[in-house]
């Protein structure tokens with residue numbers, strides 16, 4: 001497999017891990033923030049109780065059915081906070097932002113949102129990758145929240161991570177082989193080289209995990225008869241700059257963004273299911289040429 005160390009060699013990106021955390025956190029403990037900086041993640045964090053997450057699940061059951069009826073796959077609901085009031089309301093939930101604020105400070109920008117609904121029998125995995133490797137953003141100061149909409153465990157394809165791998169920042173990657181059935185298109189080989197043994201983030205519905213944009217993570221095929229649905233929400237600090245129009249999908253959900261670099265999408269009026277032909281598809285995860293839908297940077 002040919003290996004690459006920069007998906008955007010034409011861009012001047014600062015590809016380092018920047019420790020996060022405020023001096024006086026309100027919800028995260030200092031130990032949790034230290035865990036994030038040293039191991040690259042925090043999990044599990046209780047956010048929504050059983051009845052709150054049941055309401056969120058019912059919303060996504062309906063949205064997923066409508067999206068799939070319109071031709072979208074269960075991995076293509078990206079940035080629908082721009083179209084659907086319900087998605088906007090969930091990604092901007094104070095109950096999530098309060099934890100993120102302890103990492104990023106008072107100004108919080110949502111760069112994008114991405115539903116990963118792993119259906120029983122769909123045969124899809126997410127190969128080992130680093131999020132920041134895909135993203136035309138600099139500096140690398142993005143923390144993702146992954147909200148478990150269903151209970152997740154090894155059997156239904158819970159996310160797995162390599163603790164401490166974020167400390168390497170960019171590691172070599174290759175273009176995923178078709179037989180991997182990867183939802184995305186980068187693959188890091190032998191991930192254990194870059195940190196501790198893999199840890200599965202088995203979350204109960206309503207819990208979140210937080211992970212660094214450099215943390216190596218993946219998820220296996222859903223071997224169960226249960227769906228495994230989660231919503232990834234990417235939060236960044238206001239000093240991050242986007243290339244290639246990646247500032248167009250954001251919401252300035254807390255604080256002020258004085259430069260106007262980041263779009264601030266208003267709460268949608270209703271629930272619009274985008275037409276497939278209008279779609280951004282997996283380009284929302286990055287490293288895809290939007291015109292050809294081919295992995296970018298791979299020759």
Ligand SMILES: O=C(O)CCC(=O)C(=O)O
Pocket residue numbers: 116126131144146157158159217218219230232
């Ligand atoms: O949901 C998954 O299986 C993968 C999620 C992921 O890669 C991410 O949140 O960055």
